[in-house]
Amino acid sequence: MRREVSARQVNIAGDAATLLAVQNGDLHVHQRIGTHFIDELSFGAVAVPSGEQPSRLLNAGNRVVRFIGREQELAELTGWRESGAAMAVRLVHGGAGQGKTRLAHRFAELAHAAGWITVRARHSRDAVVQPVAVAAGNALVEVKPLLVLVDYAERWPLSDLLALLLDRRLHAGRALRVLLLARPLGAWWDALTYRLSEALGVRADSTELAAFDTARIGPREVFEVARACFATALGIAEPGHPAPELEGSFLTVHMAALAQVLAVRHGETPPTDPAQLSAYLLSRERSHWQSMYDNDRRVESTPQVLGRAVYVAALTRSLDYASAVPVLKAVTVADGAEDASRVLGDHAMCYPPHDPGTVLEPLYPDRLAEDFIALQTPGHAIGEFRPDPWAGGALAALLAHDARSAGTALPLLIESARRWPHLAANQLLPVLRERPELAVRAGAAALSAIASAPTMPLDVLVAIESAFPAEPPADLHAGVAAITERLATELAGHTDDPGRAAALALKLGWRLLDSGRVKDGIALLTEAAAIARRLAAGDQAAHVAQLELALRSLGRAHARAKDWAPAAEALGEAVGLWADNGGRCTPPSEDVASCLADLSLALWHQGRGASSLSTRHRAIAQLRRLVAVDGRHRTTLIRVLVQQADQLRRGDRNEDALDALDEALELLKAVAGSAGSGLELDFAATLLGRAKTLQSLDRLEEAEFAASGAVTVFRRLAEVNVRYDHDLAQARQVQADVLAGRSRWREALDAQAETVAIHRRLARISAEWHGLGLIRALIRFAGICRDAGTRTEAALGALDEAIEMARAPRYQSVRDRLILTARAIGADLLAAAGRHQEADAMRRTAQQSPQPDQPTPGDLAQVARSIGKLHPQIARARLENHFRSKEIAALILAMRPQGYWLHVVLDGFERTRRAAVVKWLVQDVALLDDPVVTRYVVQLLRGHDTLSIARFLGWAAPVVAAVVLENVSSYTACQVMPFVEPARIAAIIRELGYDPRVEILREDG
Secondary structure, X not given: OOOXXXXXXXOOOOOOOOOOEEEOOEEOOOEEEOOEEEEEOOOOOOOOOOOXXXXXXXXXXXXXXXXXXXXXXXXXHHHHHOOOOOEEEEEEEOOOOOOHHHHHHHHHHHHHHOOOEEEEEEEHHHOOOOOOOOXXXXXXXXXXXXXXXEOOHHXXXXXXXXXXXXXXXXHOOOOEEEEEEEOOOOHHHHHHHHHHHHHHOOOOEEEXXXXXXXOOEOHHHHHHHHHHHHHHHHOOOOOOOOOOOOOOOHHHHHHHHHXXXXXXXXXXXOOOOHHHHHHHHHHHHHHHHHHHHHOOOOOOOXXXXXXXXXXXXXXXXXXXXXXXXXXXXXXXXXXXXXXXXXXXXXXXXXXXXXXXOOEOOOOOOHHHHHHHHHHHOOOOOOOOOOOOOXXXXXXXXXXXXXXXXXXXXXXXXXXXXXXXXXXXXXXXXXXXXXXXHHHHHHOHHHHHHHHHOOOOOHHHHHHHHHOOOOOOOHHHHHHHHHHHHHHHHHHHHHOOOHHHHHHHHHHHHHHHHHOOOHHHHHHHHHHHHHHHHHHHHHOHHHHHHHHXXXXXXXXXXXXXXXXXXXXXXXXXXXXXXXXXXXXXXOOOHHHHHHXXXXXXXXXXXXXXXXXXXXXXXXXXXXXXXXXXXXXXXXXXXXXXXXXXXXXXXXXXXXXXXXXXXXXXXXXXXXXXXXXXXXXXXXXXHHHHHHXXXXXXXXXXXXXXXXXXXXXXXXXXXXXXXXHHHHHHHHHHHHHHHHHHHXXXXXXXXXXHHHHHHHHHHHHHHOHHHHHHHHHHHHHHHHHHHHHHXXXXXXXXXXXXXXXXXXXXXXXXXXXXXXXXXXXXHHHHHHHHOOOHHHHHHHHHHHHHOOOOOOOOHHHHHHHHHHHHOOOHHHHHHHHHHHOOHHHHHHHHHHHOOOHHHHHHXXXXXXXXXXXXHHHHHHHOHHXXXXXXXXXXHHHHHHOOOHXXXXXXXXXXXXXXXXXXXXXXXXXXXXHHHXXXXXXXXXXXXXXXXXXXXXXXXXXXX
């Protein structure tokens, strides 16, 4: 179970150059982007491969066989492509040779013809690509939509694949579609979809590609088309033999068709069994090497040496030259650097690298490479293909030299072993038993493949599980979960011990949660807690520690899923066990701190503010003790302090919030020299919290400086990764509010306009996740326009858009509040523009709307009566600890208090908290129905300075503001009015029925 309060990975690109440039509508750039690079897809004519080399004839990229069929799949993909979303991600998965790559390239070709920019993305470890210079003046792809193909998506590390999907430069056009291709649909996909949804609210979908659609086209039709195409490519009259009865994939049928054509040329009888087919075609591949060696000496390496080089290339995939030379020496394919250079050159003659900077281009299609590894390795029963004894030890030698090769070698071996049992028995299982850590090093894809292998022995799974790191990195979570789930299935029938069953459910539940399977993980953790509870009921002393761990794990899982009520319940029960059992089940100090921090969040979201603050105080105290001993806990303490400051600020305890943020900043300074990824986020979050708090304290100059710092950090992150757009929008919103508070209207409007633009982009990606942010940003834009007395029509247009959006069913819970706020601002804007009848009509509409976010009248009255009967000192403590400022104002108006009681309660509040309550009181016209409260507010405001009175009048309902101005001197009124926005003054004057400035002039006259 991980101990961080929260964490997010930051992926920073290596190059900041242009990703895509367009000249006359065509793509002209290859560009590396950190963990991935992009290159264009070509749809021009492809040179037909010369000679009989089966790998080149079968390679889908060479397009020897004409594309047929798949009309339904293409129609479904076209519908997905043309959907209105700004971003969509789809996975097409299926077994080897099902035709995924051919389908994807045909789909891309059709998209290109329809006006889409079509590119492919590959992991940067797969090639060496030099950026192509782009002439000045070329525009970024901002008009055309973009389609990105990603083959072998399951081989990418999860964080790298997510970095590709969130790369800023892919999101520049009208729409982005990412089509992923993969063999297995497993734990890696669950992890990716969860993290993508968490980052942007995008729900990726998947579809399995069937072997054939027999209702339209079956194996016989595929065979006949492929045979005709191969015959044409080889210059052979098409054989007239009937198509054999075949089962299997598209590739199997193509292999059978090619074998028949080659057999006609050589006067042979072609096989139809899949294994024999592979052996026959790979024998022809060997014959090609022999021809190049014997006839014209285009290569100096013997076929045996070339076969070994092909074997190595299949296991390592493409390498740069400097890495390839020692690999060939380590596996005894070459004796020295000169010999290795010759072998690499000869191999490139047979298999030209796709990228000029690489060598050891692997054999394609993958199925052929897998079968070559199997046939080259001793132990199979195919007499027509002679194995190489060298291959019996080549894998071990390769992994001993470079364990990094496990990432490419093990997945290939696992796939091959499904069809070739001797590989599993003689190669794969011995390696995994001797060095299980290699499976972990190979990554999540290899672990998932091992977990899904039906004949994988239990002892191998146990050995791999024991090699997992204590805190697996995020890229391993999917594979760790897959192995653990397979182990749980294997062990399910081997134990009747409920304690062991609970421990297994606990481990698997948390690992499923980490991998993105949140519901499944919580279900298992719930089961673990139930078992532990039953055990503790029978023998508490023996099982209370297990119950505490299960409850703590379940509570933290609910907190991660933002299920706050069950999180508070489970975590609260766990904390209760610490005291009830005399410390016998108290976890380690860092776990205590994490548990208390999560519990405080859950309590806060449950509206239990006082309990939340006290709980987080305990967490902070514990973390401070830990930091004094071990600096690794500083980051966790920083995050908890920022959470505490946020809650304190929302409770109007701004000075305390500022103290917490100052402590967080000091800790950030201490950790800055050695911190890893994530520090920028913590620094920006601390600055943003500081800006909000200083704004609440009216220290606007300092607030502006802090907000500017937060914007700088978030902008730098968002320039690379679109997941930080939301953070940037939040920071710009605060900056806009602070600038507006300083009457720097042009800068405030520029900041707010960018906030709206960011939210608009995000809402196009996911209206469900980001639409509310856009509505609020539009309303705030209109509010700043009103206060600045400018851009009235733009502001009214923004309000119209916000109101229309707010009527959507998904905003039902907040709809009334949003529309009420928008109409109030609209009325002020109309009044300022002299459109008084429209303004009055809009105010009447707003007053008739239900008041949002208020308790029902019955509940409000009941609570008010209860508090009103308390001694004022006790009432003050209850109000301050259990209610927000807005709720306190509503309760005071509902209880109609006595003057003495009201003075004792409100005068006992901390100054900023009292000001916040008065802020809400003056916004409610019901204030005027209670003369006691009205008198208190007027007297309080009389004692404030001019700017403070002006600020309260800016919040107040116009009729309440009019009453306040009537009860101060005319001179004070005249001093205050220049500091209130013109639209608000106009509304107040209309309520007063006169202008105090005119009256004072008349008196002076």
